Structures are given as C-alpha cells and as structure tokens.
Amino acid sequence: MHLKPNTMKLQATTTTTVALLILLLLGSSSFHLSMAGSAFCDGKCQVRCSKASRHDDCLKYCGICCAACNCVPSGTSGNKDECPCYRDKTTGKGARKRPKCP
Known part of the structure; x- marks a missing residue:
C-alpha cells in the first residue's frame, strides 16, 4: 500500500497532536496532585x-x-x-x- 505525500503529512500531524494532548493530560494531573494539601x-x-x-x-x-x-x-x-x-x-x-x- 502506497500513501500519498499529503496523507503521510496528515498522519504525522495527527500523531504529534495526540502525543501532545497525552503529555498535557499527564502533566496537568501530576500538577494537580502536587498542589493537593497534606x-x-x-x-x-x-x-x-x-x-x-x-x-x-x-x-x-x-x-x-x-x-x-x-x-x-x-x-x-x-x-x-x-x-x-x-x-x-x-x-x-x-x-x-x-x-x-x-
């Protein structure tokens, strides 16, 4: 199966976006936990x-x-x-x- 260059660009952009969203979610949840009191x-x-x-x-x-x-x-x-x-x-x-x- 051969992908067109535009399809490959879209796939790379989507993968990058998903990875950034996952990092953002993980970062925000750990920040919330660090702000929690004792x-x-x-x-x-x-x-x-x-x-x-x-x-x-x-x-x-x-x-x-x-x-x-x-x-x-x-x-x-x-x-x-x-x-x-x-x-x-x-x-x-x-x-x-x-x-x-x-």
Missing part, C-alpha cells in the same frame, strides 16, 4: 472552615498557612494563640496589612 492540613482546615461563609477561600488560605506553619488552631475561629506562626501571617505591609490565615 491529609493533616486538609482535615484540620475542613474543621476550621466548616462554618465559614466563604468556604473555598477559607480552605485555600488555611491550607497555605497550614503548609507553612504545620499547625492549625482548633475550632472554627479564634484560638490562634495555639499556633503563633499561623496567627502572625499577614497579607501585606503598611495600611493594607491584614491577617492571612482564617
């Missing part, structure tokens, strides 16, 4: 953010703080003295400085 932080932050009105934001910032400090205060609010690192994290400097961790 079981410790996930569990502690679920409790901490269980009553938060902005649950997703609370989980995001709690996870960041937990990863950096390796602790999360008990309860759904307050108790930040249990974890000074968590308590002292802020979003910036100057007048706009606010607590980062929920």
Whole structure:
C-alpha cells in the first residue's frame, strides 16, 4: 500500500497532536496532585472552615498557612494563640496589612 505525500503529512500531524494532548493530560494531573494539601492540613482546615461563609477561600488560605506553619488552631475561629506562626501571617505591609490565615 502506497500513501500519498499529503496523507503521510496528515498522519504525522495527527500523531504529534495526540502525543501532545497525552503529555498535557499527564502533566496537568501530576500538577494537580502536587498542589493537593497534606491529609493533616486538609482535615484540620475542613474543621476550621466548616462554618465559614466563604468556604473555598477559607480552605485555600488555611491550607497555605497550614503548609507553612504545620499547625492549625482548633475550632472554627479564634484560638490562634495555639499556633503563633499561623496567627502572625499577614497579607501585606503598611495600611493594607491584614491577617492571612482564617
């Protein structure tokens, strides 16, 4: 069987495209897994953010703080003295400085 040059080009392009898509899928799934928090932080932050009105934001910032400090205060609010690192994290400097961790 003899293929025409245009058919061979199309076949090579299709193969390359499929290979790139597979690499993209594999890369994105491993990136998602690397961004996943630890079981410790996930569990502690679920409790901490269980009553938060902005649950997703609370989980995001709690996870960041937990990863950096390796602790999360008990309860759904307050108790930040249990974890000074968590308590002292802020979003910036100057007048706009606010607590980062929920």
